[in-house]
Each structure stands twice: as C-alpha cells, then as structure tokens.
Amino acid sequence: MKFRLPHAGGIAFRRRYGASPLHLLLVATSFALAVYAGVRLLKADTFGVALWFVGAALVHDVLLLPLYSVTDRAAQAVCGASCARDFVVRVGVNHVRVPAFVAGVLLLVWWPLILRRVDHFTSYTGLPADGFLARWLLITAALFGASAVVLLVRMWHGTRASRRAARARARVRKARK
Amino acid sequence: MPAAAGRASDTEPEPEAEAEADETGPQWPTRLRSAWGTARTAGPPPGPARPDFWRSPLRGPWLTSVLGLVLLAGITILFVTGLLSYAAYNPDLAAVNDQTPDKGWLGFYLFPWPTSPYWLYRVTQGVHVTLGIVLVPVLLAKLWSVIPKLFAWPPVRSVAHGIERLSLLLLVGGAGFEFVTGILNVQLHYIFPGSFYTLHFYGAWVFIGAFVVHVAFRLPKALRAVWPRPGEPAPGTQDAAGLVSPRPAAPTISRRGALGMVGLGSLALLVVTAGQSVGGWLRHTALLAPHGQDPGSGPNGFQINKTAASVGIRPSDIGPDWRLTVRGAGRQVDLTYGQLLALPQSESSLPIACVEGWSTPDQRWSGVRLTELAALVGLGTDTPQVFVESVQRGGSFRSVVLRDNQARDTRSLLAVRVNGAVLSHDHGYPARVIVPGAPGVHNTKWVTRLAFGEQA
Incomplete structure (x- = not known):
C-alpha cells in the first residue's frame, strides 16, 4: 500500500528528503511525543537515565550478540572439520545449542535472583533467597540431559537405519553374484 | 517487520533517483560533495558493514517478519495492560496515589478503576508481567535477525533514512529500557536510576511513538514477506531488504528449527514464571520467579509484599x-x-x-x-x-x-x-x-x- 502526493510536488519533496511527506509527518509526530515524555523521563537523573536508555539499545547488539556468536562458532569448531561431512555430527551442534539457549535466556531474565544480587529479598517478601541458583542448575542439567537422550535416540535410529541399508546392499550384491 | 534502514522510496529505480538528487540537490561546498561521493562509491569498509560479513543463511524478511508480527501482537498487549495498571492506581484522584505528578497529557485516558470483576487487576497485571518475560527470547531473536541493518552502508542514505535511524534508536532503546526496568523491578533489584513508576511509565511513552512509526512503515512489507511465500528472496534484491546474506554459510539449523528454539525459550520462561500469578499447585512450577514459593503454611501462609x-x-x-x-x-x-x-x-x-x-x-x-x-x-x-x-x-x-x-x-x-x-x-x-x-x-x-x- 502506498500513498502518493500529486506528482510534481511529490517528486521534488522526495528528491530532497528521501521519502514521502507522510513519512516526515509520522516521524515528527512520534518525536514530539518522545520529547514530551522524554523530558519527564530525564527530569530526575538526566545522565543516568540517558545512559540506561542508550545502553539498553546497545546491550544486545554490542555485548550479547558478539558473545553468543563467538560461543556458537566455538561450539561448531569443537566438532571439527568432520561437521561439514557428517550430517549426524553437524546436526549434533543443535543438541548443545538449544539447551544452552534456553538455559541462557532463563539466566538472562532471572540473574538477579539466581546470582543472589538482591540482598533485601528475604526481608521484604519473607521468602528464602537461596535455591534459585540450585534450581537453575538443575533445570540446565535437565535440559542438556533431555537433549542428550534425544540425540542418543536419533543416533541409534541412524545407525540402525544405516546397518539395515548395509545389509540390504549386501543382499543385493549376493543376489547379483 | 524488517527493521532498520530501508526508505519508503525502495521501490523506485535506485541509481536514477540518486543521480537526480546529486544534480538538483542542495548546493554543498564542492569538497564536501566530492568527499561524500568518494565515500559512497568506495563501498563499505571491511567488517560488519560489508553484506557478506553476516553469513547466517537464516536471516531474511520471512524470519524477521514472523518475529516482528509476534512482537506486534505481544507489545500491543503489553502497552494496553500497562496503561490499565497505571489507571488502576487512580493517580488522578489524589496526590498520594500519584507516582508521576508531571504526567500532563499522558494521563488523558484515565478513568475510575472499577471494583468488578474483582479479579481484573490480577489478570491484567499477571498478563503484563508474564507476557513481558515470555517475549524476551522473541525480542532477542528479532534484534539478531536485523543486525546487518545496524551496520548498513552508507550509514545515512538520505534525510529520511537518517531520521528513521534516530527513530530506531528510540524503538530499540525504548524496548530494552522497558524490558530491563520491568524485569529488574519484579525481582526487587532496584538498581535503575530513579523510581520504577516514573521510568517505566514515561519510558513506555517514549517507546510507543517509535513503535507505531515502525509498524506503519514495516507492517505492509512484513505481511507481504510472510503470506505469499514461505522462503526468502535472493540476496541483494529489493525484497531481501538487506537481510539475506550474499555469502551464506552451510545451514546448521532450519529457519523453522530456529523459530522452534526461540519458542522453546519462551515456553521455558512461561513455565518457570506463570505459576506465581496463577497460584495454587502451579505456584510450585514457578521455579525461578520471585514469588514461586509460599512463605509459610496455615491461614496466613500466602504471599507477602513487604513484611512488617x-x-x-x-x-x-x-x-x-x-x-x-x-x-x-x-x-x-x-x-x-x-x-x-x-x-x-x-x-x-x-x-x-x-x-x-x-x-x-x-x-x-x-x-x-x-x-x-x-x-x-x-x-x-x-x-x-x-x-x-x-x-x-x-x-x-x-x-x-x-x-x-x-x-x-x-x-x-x-x-x-x-x-x-x-x-x-x-x-x-x-x-x-x-x-x-x-x-x-x-x-x-x-x-x-x-x-x-x-x-x-
């Protein structure tokens, strides 16, 4: 769906600006709202809030992404050059990747409790503050364990299928003789 | 929605439009113009600005659009339930109820909070917090899927493109700010710079304008990328929107597999969180949520906000x-x-x-x-x-x-x-x-x- 201005005016504007006037109007409206709310957001601690806001914009792209990308590459390198050839081993990386991802997002969300960063937790809520780390470790163990079981089953099916195929090939060869 | 970059004139023949702009555009000093021209023709410097730096065969408009549409639905619910939560405090009634006395027009929608149904706030706020937590893997995956756009070359292609990138700073910064302050607050980890109510409320309004703009610019493209075609377009084409790698590595997981992984992450967060809101025996499944355990037994053995x-x-x-x-x-x-x-x-x-x-x-x-x-x-x-x-x-x-x-x-x-x-x-x-x-x-x-x- 495209909105177009009358031809002559539209082209001239688009040439200078790079998009339709509607684009400018919409963005200007949102910026006005952002400034109205932003002034109030920054009022108490301008530098601190600005730092958090920009930091929140960058934390994934500049910190998390390089971290998990390098880890993922490393995991792929661990299974070596054979990965590219052997389908089972290449797919095997997902059996590490998936549980690591799930355990990772659990830690990313709940790290203040898991790593016991909240000193007043028990005094505020009357609930024990220990146990989050132990439960996260057990969940992580269960995730990797379940993934290992699934991999074993797949490998067993794979070897059984390839053994059956080998037997079938042998039979064919024998029959031809 | 394919985020970042991409101007509205994407459908027009690119080289012609640019040549035209050079002839009749604003008269810049010659040296600046020639430097600009050199920078543009030289192409991106080595590194992430080169399209072939990003090698995942998963990236493309289809994946980005699916994640974007999930976020569109989810964030809309988060914003509405958030506004309801703000109204539930009756901030316009008295100064002691009002954590944000400077709100001005941002409280335009306030209404007397009803007492029926008596479980209303329990549901709206349970949905707000649980859904926010469940969406974390989707948000991360969305940001991963559009990373080549962050380094797109040239960094600014036109006034419109520059303005849109500024809007994306508000979008991504606002989303991160809202998720981080919310997630820290539910764990009582008050390390953010100020009152939670002030930061989360005004932050939401800074964010939502950029969100609406982004949806308006991208929703039609996202719908086109998802519905007619399950695969991704060829790299470098108009439809690829700068997301499809021109030098893809051998795939180690399918696109659906990757979506499944993200979904599994969300499901895991749902399982270890929702019980603190649902209560009953399900509370014991909220293994990592702050209120996943009972503080005691007997008639008074239910959740405490702040102890005496x-x-x-x-x-x-x-x-x-x-x-x-x-x-x-x-x-x-x-x-x-x-x-x-x-x-x-x-x-x-x-x-x-x-x-x-x-x-x-x-x-x-x-x-x-x-x-x-x-x-x-x-x-x-x-x-x-x-x-x-x-x-x-x-x-x-x-x-x-x-x-x-x-x-x-x-x-x-x-x-x-x-x-x-x-x-x-x-x-x-x-x-x-x-x-x-x-x-x-x-x-x-x-x-x-x-x-x-x-x-x-």
Missing part, C-alpha cells in the same frame, strides 16, 4: 495502644481493637494482586465493611472517597485514597481476620484494607486512620 519488619513496624505501633481513628463530616471516632471486633463482621473472598505480576488465589477475609465504618461518622449512605493511612512510618504507599466506588463496594473491608485466623503481622495486623480489583499496595496494611471525604 522491612517497613519498620514496631511491636508498640500495633500493640494494645493501637487505635483506629475514623473521621468524616466533621466527626471523629476512635476505636480500640476490641471495639473494632465488636462491630458487625462481614466476609469477602478476594485475591492480592501485585504490580510485580504475582498474585494469590482468593483469600477468605473477614472484617468490617468500609461503609459500616463510614456509618460511624454518618456517611453510611453515599459513602465518599476515603483517605487510608498506615502506621508505617516511611516508604511509598503508606497511605492511599480509595475512590467512592471502592469505598462503597460491599466487598471492601477493613479486614481483621483471614482464612479463619487473626491477621499475621506481615499481613497487616491489627487491621488492613482489602478492596476488590485494586492493586496490592492499595490494600493498605496496619491501618490506623480512615478519613472519609478527605484528600489527605
């Missing part, structure tokens, strides 16, 4: 010298604990639902109706709003103003017992307010004064 000790309640504050003062219409009545118990007692089954997203199932409260107490000062019919004050010395929410619809509701009590037992100190002994549908902190504990028809 943590807000400085001393035994002498709630001992034999405790009095309940009821004021209104120029009259005042002081009641001892015994006199309060001697008044007609009523029962109502109501939950406690906190802004932090946890709640309790219905508890059986018994105590004196607020209308009954208002009747002591002659305001039993057409009971007005009431200022409720706790013996609590400091901290926020030591007092609150309840609106007339809340004071008049026959289920609203000054409770003295719960589930058949006397209130524990942590649940507000000797007397606490319980109002249907109100946020947890409006159910003031350790109440010492009720002033009907007063602001503060």
Whole structure:
C-alpha cells in the first residue's frame, strides 16, 4: 500500500528528503511525543537515565550478540572439520545449542535472583533467597540431559537405519553374484 | 517487520533517483560533495558493514517478519495492560496515589478503576508481567535477525533514512529500557536510576511513538514477506531488504528449527514464571520467579509484599495502644481493637494482586465493611472517597485514597481476620484494607486512620 502526493510536488519533496511527506509527518509526530515524555523521563537523573536508555539499545547488539556468536562458532569448531561431512555430527551442534539457549535466556531474565544480587529479598517478601541458583542448575542439567537422550535416540535410529541399508546392499550384491 | 534502514522510496529505480538528487540537490561546498561521493562509491569498509560479513543463511524478511508480527501482537498487549495498571492506581484522584505528578497529557485516558470483576487487576497485571518475560527470547531473536541493518552502508542514505535511524534508536532503546526496568523491578533489584513508576511509565511513552512509526512503515512489507511465500528472496534484491546474506554459510539449523528454539525459550520462561500469578499447585512450577514459593503454611501462609519488619513496624505501633481513628463530616471516632471486633463482621473472598505480576488465589477475609465504618461518622449512605493511612512510618504507599466506588463496594473491608485466623503481622495486623480489583499496595496494611471525604 502506498500513498502518493500529486506528482510534481511529490517528486521534488522526495528528491530532497528521501521519502514521502507522510513519512516526515509520522516521524515528527512520534518525536514530539518522545520529547514530551522524554523530558519527564530525564527530569530526575538526566545522565543516568540517558545512559540506561542508550545502553539498553546497545546491550544486545554490542555485548550479547558478539558473545553468543563467538560461543556458537566455538561450539561448531569443537566438532571439527568432520561437521561439514557428517550430517549426524553437524546436526549434533543443535543438541548443545538449544539447551544452552534456553538455559541462557532463563539466566538472562532471572540473574538477579539466581546470582543472589538482591540482598533485601528475604526481608521484604519473607521468602528464602537461596535455591534459585540450585534450581537453575538443575533445570540446565535437565535440559542438556533431555537433549542428550534425544540425540542418543536419533543416533541409534541412524545407525540402525544405516546397518539395515548395509545389509540390504549386501543382499543385493549376493543376489547379483 | 524488517527493521532498520530501508526508505519508503525502495521501490523506485535506485541509481536514477540518486543521480537526480546529486544534480538538483542542495548546493554543498564542492569538497564536501566530492568527499561524500568518494565515500559512497568506495563501498563499505571491511567488517560488519560489508553484506557478506553476516553469513547466517537464516536471516531474511520471512524470519524477521514472523518475529516482528509476534512482537506486534505481544507489545500491543503489553502497552494496553500497562496503561490499565497505571489507571488502576487512580493517580488522578489524589496526590498520594500519584507516582508521576508531571504526567500532563499522558494521563488523558484515565478513568475510575472499577471494583468488578474483582479479579481484573490480577489478570491484567499477571498478563503484563508474564507476557513481558515470555517475549524476551522473541525480542532477542528479532534484534539478531536485523543486525546487518545496524551496520548498513552508507550509514545515512538520505534525510529520511537518517531520521528513521534516530527513530530506531528510540524503538530499540525504548524496548530494552522497558524490558530491563520491568524485569529488574519484579525481582526487587532496584538498581535503575530513579523510581520504577516514573521510568517505566514515561519510558513506555517514549517507546510507543517509535513503535507505531515502525509498524506503519514495516507492517505492509512484513505481511507481504510472510503470506505469499514461505522462503526468502535472493540476496541483494529489493525484497531481501538487506537481510539475506550474499555469502551464506552451510545451514546448521532450519529457519523453522530456529523459530522452534526461540519458542522453546519462551515456553521455558512461561513455565518457570506463570505459576506465581496463577497460584495454587502451579505456584510450585514457578521455579525461578520471585514469588514461586509460599512463605509459610496455615491461614496466613500466602504471599507477602513487604513484611512488617522491612517497613519498620514496631511491636508498640500495633500493640494494645493501637487505635483506629475514623473521621468524616466533621466527626471523629476512635476505636480500640476490641471495639473494632465488636462491630458487625462481614466476609469477602478476594485475591492480592501485585504490580510485580504475582498474585494469590482468593483469600477468605473477614472484617468490617468500609461503609459500616463510614456509618460511624454518618456517611453510611453515599459513602465518599476515603483517605487510608498506615502506621508505617516511611516508604511509598503508606497511605492511599480509595475512590467512592471502592469505598462503597460491599466487598471492601477493613479486614481483621483471614482464612479463619487473626491477621499475621506481615499481613497487616491489627487491621488492613482489602478492596476488590485494586492493586496490592492499595490494600493498605496496619491501618490506623480512615478519613472519609478527605484528600489527605
């Protein structure tokens, strides 16, 4: 769906600006709202809030992404050059990747409790503050364990299928003789 | 939605449009113009600005659009439930209810928070917090899927493109800011720079403008990328939107597999979180959520927001010298604990639902109706709003103003017992307010004064 201005005016504007006037109007409206709310957001601690806001914009792209990308590459390198050839081993990386991802997002969300960063937790809520780390470790163990079981089953099916195929090939060869 | 970059004129023949712009565009100093020209023709520097730096065969408009559409639905629900939560505090009623007195026009939609259905806040806030947490993997995956756009070369292609990138800073920064402050607050980890209410409320308004702009620019493209075709377009084409790698590595996981992984992450977060809101036996499945365990057993063994000790309640504050003062219409009545118990007692089954997203199932409260107490000062019919004050010395929410619809509701009590037992100190002994549908902190504990028809 495209909105177009009358031809002559539209082209001239688009040439200078790079998009339709509607684009400018919409963005200007949102910026006005952002400034109205932003002034109030920054009022108490301008530098601190600005730092958090920009930091929140960058934390994934500049910190998390390089971290998990390098880890993922490393995991792929661990299974070596054979990965590219052997389908089972290449797919095997997902059996590490998936549980690591799930355990990772659990830690990313709940790290203040898991790593016991909240000193007043028990005094505020009357609930024990220990146990989050132990439960996260057990969940992580269960995730990797379940993934290992699934991999074993797949490998067993794979070897059984390839053994059956080998037997079938042998039979064919024998029959031809 | 394919985020970042990409201007509205994408469908026009690129080289012609640019040549035209150079001929008739604003007359810049010649040297600047030639530097600009060199920079543009030289192409991106080595590194992430080169399209072939990003090698994942998964990236493309289809994946980005699927994730974007999930976020569109999810964030819309988050914004609406967030606005409802803000309204639930009745901030326009009295200064003590208002954590954001500078809100100005941002409170334009406020309305008297209803008392029916009595589980309203429990549901809206449970959805707000749980859904926010569940969306974290989707948000991360969305940011991963559009990373080549962050380094797109040239960084700014036109005025429109530059403005749009600024808008994306508000979009991504705003989303991150809202998710981070919310997730830290529900874990009581108050390391953010200021009051949670101020940051989360104004932050949401900064974010939502950029969100609407982004949806308006990208939704048609996202729908086109998802519906007609399950695969991704060829790299470098118009439809690829700068997301498809021109030098893809061998795939190690399918696109659907990757989506499944993201979904599994969301499911895991749902499982270890939702129980703190649903309650009952499901609470034990909330293994990592702050309120996934019960603080004790017996009639008072349900969730506590702030313990008596943590807000400085001393035994002498709630001992034999405790009095309940009821004021209104120029009259005042002081009641001892015994006199309060001697008044007609009523029962109502109501939950406690906190802004932090946890709640309790219905508890059986018994105590004196607020209308009954208002009747002591002659305001039993057409009971007005009431200022409720706790013996609590400091901290926020030591007092609150309840609106007339809340004071008049026959289920609203000054409770003295719960589930058949006397209130524990942590649940507000000797007397606490319980109002249907109100946020947890409006159910003031350790109440010492009720002033009907007063602001503060």
